[in-house]
Amino acid sequence: MAQVLSRVARIPTISRFGWLMGLYAENFTLLTRLFEPADLAAGSYLSSIGDGLDLRLELVAQHAYTTELRMTYALRDPVTGEADPSAFLRLYRDARQVEATHCYLGRRWQDVIGMYPPPAAVLDHRMRMNTFLGKWLHYLGERGHGVATLQRIGTLSAA
Structure with missing residues (x-):
């Protein structure tokens, strides 16, 4: 008796880790297009931009392959005094990725995930x-x- 083989169309899937790496790559493109941080000291x-909501960008360090x-x-934040919202970013020029290593949106990561x-x-x-x-x-x-709206306002303190 002949076996009947059905054709099953397989939709490619992506793992959560693969999705995260895709986010890193997309964020690299967006951040680089906006501020060109590799060119900043x-x-x-x-x-x-005149809307009363000024954006502050602090370039902590430039390394050979990362910013x-x-x-x-x-x-x-009126309770903690922390800048809110804020994101700490690491730009990998060789891998063309930007990773948000820490975000502060009213709560610290320890309060969110333990x-x-x-x-x-x-x-x-x-x-x-x-x-x-x-x-x-x-x-x-x-x-x-x-880049056109970005103005240097000082150097970072050694604190």
């Missing part, structure tokens, strides 16, 4: 942070922030 920069920076508004989270919780948290970063970068571009 370490220090503080302000992007003002470390912090992006925030000139707003403070001190010793399981690996799946860490991956989920990284996906949320980097999705937020991508949306924020899109928003900044739509509002008109970019």
Whole structure:
């Protein structure tokens, strides 16, 4: 008796880790297009477009293949005094990726996922942070922030 083989169309899938790497690559493109951080010297920069919501970009360090920076508004959380929202970013020029390593959106990561989270919780948290970063970068571009609005306001202190 002949076997009947059915054709099953397989839709390619992507793992959560693969999705995260895709977010990193997309964020690299967005951040590079907006501010060209590889061309900036370490220090503080302000992007003002006249809407009263100035963006602060702090370039912490330039290394051979990476750039470390912090992006925030000139707003403070009334409870903690921290800049809110803010994102600490690491740009990998050789891999063409930007990773949001820490975000502060009213709560610290320890309050969100605990001190010793399981690996799946860490991956989920990284996906949320980097999705937020991508949306924020899109928003900044739509509002008109970019290299043309960026002005250096000083060097970072050694603190």
